[in-house]
Amino acid sequence: MKKVGVILLVVMFSLDVAGASWAADTLVDVKKKGVLVCGVKDSTKPFGFIDERTRSIVGYDVDFCNAIAKKLGVKLELKPVTSSTRMPDLATGKIDLIAATMTKNEERAKQIDFSYMYFYTEQKFLTRKGTVKTLADLEGKKIGTSKGSTSEQNAKKAIPTATILSFDDYPPAFLALQQGRVAAVTTDESILVGLMNATKDKNNYEIPNIPISKEPYGLGMRKGDTNFVNFVNKALLVMEKSGESDKIYRKWFPGKRLFKITDKQ
């Protein structure tokens, strides 16, 4: 009797595990529920931020969510995430897709799957004008960034003598710079430009040309969610071919787009 019980347990457990992997077909789930829940930033211009007129979240990342929801034929729901909550929110099913200034790298790819690169930038520093010319000027200084970001890790590696202060988000890190509590804010150049342009005294700040890393962005999906990853990747290639991805870029950034969406990265 006991043996039968154990066998039954093993069978039930295996079914459960198999069930879990069947359940992880977001493509089927999203179509069934009729809504794609996208995790986006809500205070990161121009990727995900609140439009003061409409009070809704808009931006480059939001436009990619919109395009994918449209291709899926479902509604879009946006949920704000931060750099440190986006992966747990995906793992617990709070969101279906991360579109939140997220760099794709090998470390993160152990836990989640990424789409092809849909944005490219580099990590730099935002400083008070004339204070930083080379990396050496930041030795031993306090530098602000956001918790759970690659920016945090890259800065520690690039300037080991600096003290890296990790805030919940980038705007508080920028406030610390404005108040003289840090000598610089570090993250992706595209985000630093957004922070700088949104302030009234932007002429007091600059982004010296000191890149410390490459930051290709990918859309994040649950590990092994192959059908959904394939769908999203195909959607990105179609958007690239039709010119839609370039149109989204031009809507949010000045100048020419220096990257392309391909199946190679």
Ligand code: GLU
């Ligand atoms: N792209 C970097 C990252 O994924 C920095 C921006 C962010 O914190 O989202 O960590």
